Amino acid sequence: MRLRALAPAKVNLGLALGGVRADGRHRLVTVFESLSLADTVELDVMESGEDVVVCPGVSGENLAARALAALRARGWDGPPVRLTITKRVPVAAGMAGGSADAAAALRLAMALVPGRAEEVEQIAAGLGADVPAQLLPGLALGAGAGELVERFEPLPEHAYVVVPAPVALATPEVFREADRLGLVRSDAELEARHRALAAVLAARTRIPMELLGNDLQAAAVSLRGWCGEALEAVRATGAEASFVSGSGPTVVGLWWGASAAERAGAAANLLKRRHPAATTAVPVDARFAAASLTCAGVETSVD
Structure with a gap:
């Protein structure tokens, strides 16, 4: 069984920078908008072993792996999975490619074994400023250090x-x-x-x-x-x-x-x-990034 989701890049429409908070992160106010430029994240269920994250062409720590580990640490009991990330969003480019992958990993895990919505939001906030908004791609106003997210309907064309x-x-x-x-x-x-x-x-x-x-x-x-x-x-x-x-x-x-x-x-x-x-x-919303299930060669939406 394979689950698949797109992980859209984001663009910041305006970003106002504030001072450093007690946790060492800067306060900010910004508009996040998801774009049609997107990575593909695939989740395959394994019979045994530990979770594996594969991202060809990208070295170093992977935020999607951290997201899965944090979910496990909070008691998520899904089967072991293999995440494969196909990159299209530039790396270390200010477009939240890694954050989008982490958010997609969390969405896929929730599609596999639902629940823990509040914990997922807490995990996202702990992973970085861009991850909370990416949990539900679309248009959002971010505050705090990015973890305070208010969602809005699309803007004019x-x-x-x-x-x-x-x-x-x-x-x-x-x-x-x-x-x-x-x-x-x-x-x-x-x-x-x-x-x-x-x-x-x-x-x-x-x-x-x-x-x-x-x-x-x-x-x-x-x-x-x-x-x-x-x-x-x-x-x-x-x-x-x-x-x-x-x-x-x-x-x-x-x-x-x-x-x-x-x-x-x-x-x-x-x-x-x-x-x-x-x-x-072009701008996209959550439907663009929705998870789909492939089983016996047939792909269906799971959102």
Whole structure:
């Protein structure tokens, strides 16, 4: 028996950075949006042994393995499983690829042996700022250190160009650089940004330019000059907004309105001359990432 789910990348539509909490994590306010650019996570049930996570081409600790281990530690008694992750989301790129895989692993485990919903949310919050929002892909407003998630209906039609960087960038490095550059906002500023973004999302209107800024962008550009060059290249194609996604170094261009996907596609074709990995993406919701079961060659939804 095999279960399969997609693990969508995310983009941050605006990110306001606050100070460091007692647990060492920065406060933030940001909009998470899931994209059609996605990894594939497959869960195979094994007869015996321990859980195994396989992610070809990616070395080091895997967040999906940590998610499974944390679930086991809380008493989840599903059979041993083998998780196979096929990567399409760039690694260490500010698009939450690892977080998306961890969230997909938790969704698949719950599809296999349901229950423990509250514990799954607690596990997600402990794994990192991006994991809670990825448990239910779609549009969400994040606060706290990302673990406080409020979900919203989709925004008006829009599409993206995604320009992955040729080099990775570690999230902790970016936050340290942001602290060094003095990019942190006050608690009052964070609260004001939260109210403004919540109002826009509730109204389901376009997010205005003044709310799309990413406070981590200057830190990413400082550490990787490539980001600044890519931002200029994306703007030159006619994007209505361009910004670094999350902690970077991936650069994203945004188009609003009818035929946004077609205009983004034309821009991606132009960008490929200097940035061969440039691609397009559109927003997706939880249905896109839903788990499916393959048994005797027949695939059916389990959500």
